[in-house]
Amino acid sequence: MVGIKMGKIKNISLLTLLASLFLTSNVLAQDQDLNAAQNLLLAAAEAMGGLDEINAVRTLQLYGYGQEADGFGSGNVAGSPYAPQKWGAQNDLQRIWDLDNDRFMIRQRGNLLFPFAGARAHAYTLNRQVLDGDTAFRIAEDDSANLGGDVRELRMQSLSHPLAALRAAMAADASLSNVHVEDTVSVVDVRLAGGEEYSIGFEWKTGLPAFVAWSGPNHLLGEVRYTTQFTGYVPYSGIKLPLGMVTYMDWRDIEFFKIYGEGYIVNGEIPDLAAPRSLSETQPGGRNSGPLQAENITGGLWRLSNGTVVIEFADHLTLFELGGFGYDDETLPQINLARSLVPGKPVTEYIASHQHDDHASGLRTAVAEGLTVITHRNNEEIFREIASRPAPNFPDMLHRNPRPISIIEVGDRMRLQDEERTVDLYHVVAHNHMAGALMAYLPDENILIEADLTPSRELQWWADAYEQNIKLYDLHPEIIVSVHFGRMSHTEMLEFLAPGRIGGQERCVAQAELDHFVAGCPPFYPEGNLIPGMIEFFDPPFE
Ligand SMILES: [Zn+2]
Numbered sequence: 001m002v003g004i005k006m007g008k009i010k011n012i013s014l015l016t017l018l019a020s021l022f023l024t025s026n027v028l029a030q031d032q033d034l035n036a037a038q039n040l041l042l043a044a045a046e047a048m049g050g051l052d053e054i055n056a057v058r059t060l061q062l063y064g065y066g067q068e069a070d071g072f073g074s075g076n077v078a079g080s081p082y083a084p085q086k087w088g089a090q091n092d093l094q095r096i097w098d099l100d101n102d103r104f105m106i107r108q109r110g111n112l113l114f115p116f117a118g119a120r121a122h123a124y125t126l127n128r129q130v131l132d133g134d135t136a137f138r139i140a141e142d143d144s145a146n147l148g149g150d151v152r153e154l155r156m157q158s159l160s161h162p163l164a165a166l167r168a169a170m171a172a173d174a175s176l177s178n179v180h181v182e183d184t185v186s187v188v189d190v191r192l193a194g195g196e197e198y199s200i201g202f203e204w205k206t207g208l209p210a211f212v213a214w215s216g217p218n219h220l221l222g223e224v225r226y227t228t229q230f231t232g233y234v235p236y237s238g239i240k241l242p243l244g245m246v247t248y249m250d251w252r253d254i255e256f257f258k259i260y261g262e263g264y265i266v267n268g269e270i271p272d273l274a275a276p277r278s279l280s281e282t283q284p285g286g287r288n289s290g291p292l293q294a295e296n297i298t299g300g301l302w303r304l305s306n307g308t309v310v311i312e313f314a315d316h317l318t319l320f321e322l323g324g325f326g327y328d329d330e331t332l333p334q335i336n337l338a339r340s341l342v343p344g345k346p347v348t349e350y351i352a353s354h355q356h357d358d359h360a361s362g363l364r365t366a367v368a369e370g371l372t373v374i375t376h377r378n379n380e381e382i383f384r385e386i387a388s389r390p391a392p393n394f395p396d397m398l399h400r401n402p403r404p405i406s407i408i409e410v411g412d413r414m415r416l417q418d419e420e421r422t423v424d425l426y427h428v429v430a431h432n433h434m435a436g437a438l439m440a441y442l443p444d445e446n447i448l449i450e451a452d453l454t455p456s457r458e459l460q461w462w463a464d465a466y467e468q469n470i471k472l473y474d475l476h477p478e479i480i481v482s483v484h485f486g487r488m489s490h491t492e493m494l495e496f497l498a499p500g501r502i503g504g505q506e507r508c509v510a511q512a513e514l515d516h517f518v519a520g521c522p523p524f525y526p527e528g529n530l531i532p533g534m535i536e537f538f539d540p541p542f543e
Contacts, residue, residue, distance in 0.1 A: 066091070135151075231245075319335070322365070
C-alpha cells in the first residue's frame with residue numbers, strides 16, 4: 001500500500017514537472033510565433049512604404065476594371081473542368097476604403113460577356129454595395145439606398161487588399177498565430193476582434209503581402225476558400241499598392257474574380273459612405289421570395305412556387321429541379337412541402353436539369369436527405385465534386401451527415417415508368433446555354449417540364465431551342481411547366497418566345513451600328529426568319 005502511495009506521489013510530481021515544462025515551452029513557442037508574426041507585419045509595412053505612412057492612410061480608392069467567373073465557375077456550357085469559362089465584365093470598377101470610419105464600398109458595372117437572357121445582364125448595370133460598420137446597404141441607380149447585402153462577405157472583401165488586411169492585423173485587439181511557410185511565402189493567421197479570420201502571406205523576396213485568404217459559405221459548393229493574390233506593386237503617394245488582384249477559389253482553382261487596377265488615390269476626397277439614417281428594406285423579389293406554395297397542374301403533378309416540380313409515381317415522388325441560390329434552410333422546406341403533398345409516398349429522387357448554380361444549389365441538401373440524383377451524364381463529374389466537398393467552417397447538412405451521392409446518368413433519353421406514371425427524360429439540344437441539360441415529358445398528359453429552355457422575355461439567344469427539341473423528339477406539349485415562368489400553353493410559349501427572339505437580333509444590330517460585335521451575334525436561329533438589319537451587318541447561318 002505504502003509503495004503504491006509513494007509511487008502515486010512520485011508520478012504526480014513527475015507529471016506536474018512535465019506539465020510545467022510543457023506549459024513553459026508552449027508559452028515560449030507562442031511568444032516566438034507572435035514575435036515572428038509581428039516581424040512579418042512590420043517588415044511588410046516597411047516594404048510598402050513605412051509604418052507611419054501606412055497608418056496615416058485615411059482613405060483609399062482603387063480604380064480599374066474586372067472580370068468575374070459566372071456562377072462561381074458553374075455557369076459554363078458544360079460541367080467539365082475543361083469547359084471554357086464564361087466571364088462577366090465588371091467595368092467602371094472602384095473599391096473605396098474609408099479606414100478611419102470602418103466603411104467600404106464596391107462599385108462596378110456588370111455586363112455578361114456571353115449571350116444571356118435578360119436585358120439587365122447586358123446593360124453594364126451599376127452596382128454599388130456599401131458596408132458601414134455592421135450595416136450593409138445598396139445604392140440604386142437613382143441614388144436611393146436600401147438595406148441589403150452580406151455583412152460578413154463584404155467585410156472579408158474589404159480585407160482582401162494588402163493595406164486593409166495589414167492595418168486590421170496590426171490593430172491592438174487582433175490576434176496573430178500559426179506562422180508557417182507555403183512555398184516561398186511566410187503566412188500568418190489573423191483573427192480580428194469581431195471574429196473575422198483570414199491568412200496573410202508575405203513574399204520572401206520583397207516582404208510585401210502576397211495574398212489574403214479566407215473561407216465563406218457557398219450555396220452550390222458548401223464552403224469555399226478564397227485566396228486573393230496581389231501582383232504588380234507600384235507606389236502611389238509613397239505607398240506600394242498592387243495593380244493586379246486575382247481571387248482564386250479552392251474548387252478547380254477557378255479565377256473567380258480578377259481586378260485589373262488602373263491606379264490608386266491615397267487620402268483623396270471620397271463619397272460619404274455613412275449608412276443613411278433611414279434605410280428602406282430591399283424590395284423582395286426573385287423566384288424564392290414569398291411563402292412557398294404548391295400549385296396543382298394536373299393529377300399527381302405540382303409546381304412549387306420556387307420552380308420545383310413534383311411528380312407522383314405509384315409508390316414515390318420524384319422532383320424536377322431544386323434550385324434558387326439558397327442553402328439547406330431554403331431547399332429543405334421545398335423537399336418537405338413535396339413530401340406533404342401525398343402522405344405515405346416518400347420523395348426518393350430528384351431530376352437535376354443542369355449544373356448552373358441557380359439550378360443545382362439544392363444538390364447538397366438533396367444528397368444529405370438521401371435522394372437519388374438523376375441527371376445528364378455530362379453532370380456526373382461536377383455533381384460528385386460538389387457533393388464530396390467538406391464545409392468544416394460553415395457546416396451544412398451534408399457536412400454534418402456525409403453520404404455518398406447516388407447518381408443515375410441519362411444519355412440521349414430515358415423513360416421512368418410504373419403503373420401510375422410515365423415520364424420521358426430527354427437531352428436538351430440546340431441550346432448554347434447548356435449542353436448537358438435534361439427536360440421531362442409526360443407522354444400521357446402531353447406536359448413538358450423544362451428549365452432554362454425559356455429564360456426571359458426580353459432576350460432569347462436560344463429562342464429556337466423549344467421548337468427544335470419538340471421537333472427532334474416528336475413531342476406535342478399542351479402544357480409547359482417552366483421552372484422560371486410557371487405554367488404555359490404551347491401557344492403561350494410561342495408568344496413568349498417571339499419578342500425576345502426579335503430583341504436579341506435588335507441588340508446585335510444596335511451594337512454593330514457602334515462597331516461592337518458582341519458575343520452571341522448573330523444569334524444561331526435554325527428557324528431563320530431574321531430581321532432585315534441582321535443581313536446588313538452579319539453573315540448569319542440561317543436567313
Ligand atoms: Zn442555366
